[in-house]
Amino acid sequence: MPDRPLNATAASLLGFLHEGPMTGWDLVAAAKQRIGDFWSLTQSQVYRELTSMAAAGLVRAGEPGRRDRRPYEITDAGRAAFTEWVTRPPGPETIRIPLLLTVLFGRHLPADLLRGHLAEHRRAHAERLAFYQQVDEQLPAEAAEEEPYGVATLRFGLAYERAVLDWFDALPSHLSPTPDPPP
Numbered sequence: 322m323p324d325r326p327l328n329a330t331a332a333s334l335l336g337f338l339h340e341g342p343m344t345g346w347d348l349v350a351a352a353k354q355r356i357g358d359f360w361s362l363t364q365s366q367v368y369r370e371l372t373s374m375a376a377a378g379l380v381r382a383g384e385p386g387r388r389d390r391r392p393y394e395i396t397d398a399g400r401a402a403f404t405e406w407v408t409r410p411p412g413p414e415t416i417r418i419p420l421l422l423t424v425l426f427g428r429h430l431p432a433d434l435l436r437g438h439l440a441e442h443r444r445a446h447a448e449r450l451a452f453y454q455q456v457d458e459q460l461p462a463e464a465a466e467e468e469p470y471g472v473a474t475l476r477f478g479l480a481y482e483r484a485v486l487d488w489f490d491a492l493p494s495h496l497s498p499t500p501d502p503p504p
Contacts (some may be wrong), residue, residue, distance in 0.1 A: 327403070334348055334374070335406075380395055420439070435496065
């Protein structure tokens with residue numbers, strides 16, 4: 322077990338490594354694809370955590386391969402540390418939405434600039450909702466039984482994006498971004 326409890330970043334990397342050895346590059350790509358919409362990891366964080374976890378015996382580095390990329394695999398100690406992390410109650414949510422900071426201090430911006438920021442973010446959320454809906458529509462009927470954890474996460478993403486779009490649509494008229502025309 323590590324000297325200190327795992328942080329969520331390290332734990333997520335161990336979670337991915339349960340699927341088999343991966344390089345830091347592979348882990349960054351997996352994180353971006355699978356958790357990037359709700360948990361951010363930078364490339365530097367991934368490599369820093371891999372170095373720390375290797376020193377703590379939670380992962381083992383393999384021989385460098387193509388482009389000097391080194392695969393990492395989870396050890397028994399890493400599995401135990403992950404199990405300890407995943408079984409404890411999740412901590413409180415921490416919401417960090419840069420747009421909300423901008424809106425909070427919006428009186429210090431030209432109105433058109435603020436509406437432009439809002440429109441850009443609304444468009445991004447609409448695109449993300451459309452993507453999630455496409456993924457949801459393509460799920461096989463048995464997906465909820467075979468992969469209930471991923472499906473539950475996807476359904477949260479759908480509900481979240483709908484709620485955010487509802488928030489945009491309910492903004493006072495002087496803040497409202499110009500809605501995108503329907504496709």
